[in-house]
Amino acid sequence: MSDKPTCCDCCCFETGALTAYRHESRLKADAQKWLCDLCAETEAGRMLDYPSQFEGQAATIRTVCYVGNVILKALKTRS
DSSP, X not given: OOOOOSBOTTTOOBOSOOEEEEOOOSSOTXXXXXXXXXXXXXXXXXXXXXXXXXXXXXXXXXXHHHHHHHHHHHHHHHO
């Protein structure tokens, strides 16, 4: 297992709440990806494994997840 990063491998949102998942990589047998809860629960998390299926949509999906995380963080700190 590698060291836990500070931002999501998909949307790049900086958070301590990341979970390691198996990365479907052909380069490394034990590859892993670190995802925030939002990316892990949506199709965004699959983009790292199957990039060709998301051509032309990846930037938009990442942005939506990043903004979603910002909104969720603001709501948590507000209450």
